[in-house]
Each structure stands twice: as C-alpha cells, then as structure tokens.
Amino acid sequence: xxxxxxxxxxxxxxxxxxxxxxxxxxxxxxxxxxxxxxxxxxxxxxxxxxxxxxxxxxxxxxxxxxxxxxxxxxxxxxxxxxxxxxxxxxxxxxxxxxxxxxxxxxxxxxxxxxxxxxxxxxxxxxxxxxxxxxxxxxxxxxxxxxxxxxxxx
Amino acid sequence: xxxxxxxxxxxxxxxxxxxxxxxxxxxxxxxxxxxxxxxxxxxxxxxxxxxxxxxxxxxxxxxxxxxxxxxxxxxxxxxxxxxxxxxxxxxxxxxxxxxxxxxxxxxxxxxxxxxxxxxxxxxxxxxxxxxxxxxxxxxxxxxxxxxxxxxxxxxxxxxxxxxxxxxxxxxxxxxxxxxxxxxxxxxxxxxxxxxxxxxxxxxxxxxxxxxxxxxxxxxxxxxxxxxxxxxxxxxxxxxxxxxxxxxxxxxxxxxxxxxxxxxxx
Numbered sequence: 001x002x003x004x005x006x007x008x009x010x011x012x013x014x015x016x017x018x019x020x021x022x023x024x025x026x027x028x029x030x031x032x033x034x035x036x037x038x039x040x041x042x043x044x045x046x047x048x049x050x051x052x053x054x055x056x057x058x059x060x061x062x063x064x065x066x067x068x069x070x071x072x073x074x075x076x077x078x079x080x081x082x083x084x085x086x087x088x089x090x091x092x093x094x095x096x097x098x099x100x101x102x103x104x105x106x107x108x109x110x111x112x113x114x115x116x117x118x119x120x121x122x123x124x125x126x127x128x129x130x131x132x133x134x135x136x137x138x139x140x141x142x143x144x145x146x147x148x149x150x151x152x153x
Numbered sequence: 154x155x156x157x158x159x160x161x162x163x164x165x166x167x168x169x170x171x172x173x174x175x176x177x178x179x180x181x182x183x184x185x186x187x188x189x190x191x192x193x194x195x196x197x198x199x200x201x202x203x204x205x206x207x208x209x210x211x212x213x214x215x216x217x218x219x220x221x222x223x224x225x226x227x228x229x230x231x232x233x234x235x236x237x238x239x240x241x242x243x244x245x246x247x248x249x250x251x252x253x254x255x256x257x258x259x260x261x262x263x264x265x266x267x268x269x270x271x272x273x274x275x276x277x278x279x280x281x282x283x284x285x286x287x288x289x290x291x292x293x294x295x296x297x298x299x300x301x302x303x304x305x306x307x308x309x310x311x312x313x314x315x316x317x318x319x320x321x322x323x324x325x326x327x328x329x330x331x332x333x334x335x336x337x338x339x340x341x342x343x344x345x346x347x348x349x350x351x352x353x354x355x356x357x358x359x360x361x362x363x364x365x366x367x368x369x370x371x372x373x374x375x376x377x378x379x380x381x382x383x384x385x386x387x388x389x390x391x392x393x394x395x396x397x398x399x400x401x402x403x404x405x406x407x408x409x410x411x412x413x414x415x416x417x418x
Contacts, residue, residue, distance in 0.1 A: 051376050105377070135243060
C-alpha cells in the first residue's frame with residue numbers, strides 16, 4: 001500500500017445495496033447557519049451552553065444516520081483538517097466556544113483516515129487552552145459509513 | 154421464564170443453588186450479596202454480557218430451575234472470539250473512579266493498622282480517629298455525597314442496585330461509628346472487628362461500582378447528561394476547594410510511610 005490513505009481511490013459501490021429502512025422522511029436536524037468553522041462565531045446564540053458536534057466534512061456523507069444519531073439536539077461546526085487553511089484560528093474558536101459560549105460538551109466526529117485525526121488534535125488543543133473544562137468525545141467513522149469507535153477523550 | 158426473570162435473585166439462589174453457581178461462572182457475584190433483592194432480569198441486564206454469552210447464561214439458568222423442561226440450547230459460534238472487554242468511563246464517572254484509588258489505599262493499610270493496634274499497649278486513638286476523619290470527610294462527604302447527590306439522580310434511584318449501594322454506605326457508617334466507640338473505650342477488639350468489616354465491605358462496594366454500576370450508569374447517560382454531570386461534580390469540588398483532596402492524599406502518603414517503616418523494622 002502506498003500513497004495517502006486519505007486520498008486513496010477505493011470503490012465500494014457494490015456494497016451500496018445494503019439493507020435499511022427507506023420508508024418515511026428523514027427531516028434535517030440542522031438548526032443553524034452557518035456551519036463551517038471559519039464562518040461561525042462562538043458568540044452565536046445557537047452555541048450558548050449547547051452540546052457541540054465538530055464534524056469533519058466527509059463524515060456526514062459517509063455515515064447514513066448522521067442527522068438522526070449525532071446531529072439531533074446539537075449545534076454543529078464543520079472543518080477539514082487536511083485542506084482548510086489557518087487552522088490556528090480553529091484552535092482559538094474551540095477555546096472560545098468552551099470559555100465564552102460555555103458549551104456543555106464537544107463531540108468530534110472524524111473519518112478513520114490518519115489526516116482526519118488532526119481535527120481531534122485541534123479540539124484537544126482548544127480544550128487544553130480553555131480555562132473551563134468540558135467532556136470531549138471522539139467518534140471515528142469508517143470509510144464505509146460504520147462507527148468504528150466512540151469514546152470520551 | 155418471564156416469571157423467573159421478575160424474581161429476586163437471593164430467593165432464586167436459595168431455592169436453586171445451581172443458579173448461584175452458574176452466575177458465579179459468568180463473573181456475576183450475586184451469591185454472597187447481603188441484600189440480594191435485585192431481580193434476575195436486572196442482574197443479567199446490568200452486566201452487559203455479549204449477546205451470545207447472555208443467551209447461554211439464560212439457557213443454563215432455565216435448565217437449573219426446570220431440569221425436565223425441553224429447552225433448545227442456543228447455538229454457540231465457537232469460531233467467534235469474544236472481544237476483550239475494556240471498561241471506559243465518561244469524564245465525570247472517571248473522576249469518581251479515580252477517587253476510589255485513594256480510598257483503596259487506606260483499605261490496603263487497614264490490616265497493618267489492626268496489627269499495630271493489637272500489638273500496642275493501648276489503642277492509638279489519634280491514629281484511629283485520623284483514619285475515621287479520612288473515611289468521614291474524604292470517602293463519605295467528598296466522594297459518596299457526589300454519588301448520592303449527583304450520579305444516582307440520573308437513574309431510577311428506586312432500582313435495587315442503587316438501594317444496595319445506599320445500604321452499603323449506611324452499613325459502612327455504622328462500622329465507623331463502632332470503630333470510634335472502640336477507640337474511645339480503648340477496646341481493641343471492637344476497633345479491629347469494625348475496621349476489618351469496613352475494609353471488606355468497601356472493597357466489594359468499590360469493585361461493584363467500578364466494574365458494574367458505573368459502566369451501567371454510563372451506558373444510560375446521554376451526551377448532554379454527561380456534560381451536565383461533569384459541571385455539577387466540578388461545582389461540588391469547587392465548593393470544598395483543592396485543599397481537601399490534597400490534605401487527604403498527604404494523610405495517606407504519611408500513613409503509608411509510617412506502616413512501611415513498621416513492616417521493615
């Protein structure tokens with residue numbers, strides 16, 4: 001195996017016909033705009049005292065039940081630790097979410113590819129810089145949309 | 154079988170001792186429990202067994218109760234390796250588990266304290282009252298109160314397992330009262346018996362909490378509740394300040410040094 005696992009070409013199209021319940025509408029659980037971490041302000045009312053989901057861009061596409069199982073009841077910010085620039089701003093925003101918006105918890109959802117763990121590191125760095133302490137959870141999504149792990153870090 | 158699931162575990166084990174032995178094999182130590190009023194269904198549920206293990210356990214319990222009944226044995230996939238179980242805790246629960254460590258360090262010293270008491274001319278009142286102060290302030294006020302006032306509020310407090318925990322706390326307080334009375338009256342036997350009884354009780358109690366109760370509570374907590382509980386525990390700790398845990402850690406370190414010297418004398 002060579003090259004970056006984050007951009008390696010893999011085709012699992014034959015596995016797309018997996019069982020699942022297609023009946024009923026799945027309403028969006030998004031309750032805010034904007035969502036990109038560079039665009040959101042920690043002072044936005046939808047962050048104050050809330051449980052926050054910091055999701056890597058790819059996770060919502062990979063994990064089929066993203067809205068129902070993870071976004072519901074939370075406010076969100078999204079980012080890509082591989083492609084986004086000025087990531088030191090991200091660390092400061094996480095710190096501000098914890099100290100100023102006094103968020104309740106931070107759940108970081110990332111893909112299993114190594115570069116994605118950079119987002120978890122940004123969350124950890126922000127949490128360490130903050131003077132308040134809050135529980136931080138890491139959820140890792142597999143390339144085929146399964147949850148590989150979910151643990152408090 | 155539904156009726157059996159709703160029966161109290163002690164009553165079942167008394168009527169069918171084989172049930173106690175089967176549970177023991179699965180690491181479910183209900184047989185020596187002092188209360189035993191948990192229902193069988195809760196006992197099985199709380200241990201979060203692998204579905205395959207749970208099916209086999211239920212089959213064996215049913216067989217122990219109804220040996221003549223025709224029950225089909227669950228198919229066990231022998232090729233499937235059981236995942237090693239790693240217990241993880243949410244941050245507020247982890248803090249409570251960490252607090253157990255200092256309490257366990259005192260429990261480990263109790264046999265030496267008892268031996269020292271027995272070999273001394275009279276009970277060292279200061280030593281016993283110092284340990285009692287640790288138990289009452291650190292273990293009971295600082296730690297148990299967080300369990301009782303915060304953690305247990307997130308689940309059904311009427312659940313038998315919680316009642317067992319409350320009862321353990323009360324029995325422990327009784328042993329401590331008796332140990333104090335023994336120290337006041339210079340009654341070595343009373344001090345010895347109650348400190349050792351406290352040690353046995355708390356050792357089992359902490360094991361039940363670390364391995365069974367806390368993971369069970371954690372599985373029921375939502376992310377929001379974890380954050381809320383974390384804040385409440387931090388607020389409770391802030392009220393007493395950093396000085397209290399530091400003071401009692403110093404007390405344990407000094408006690409360990411004292412008894413290490415006694416042993417090496």
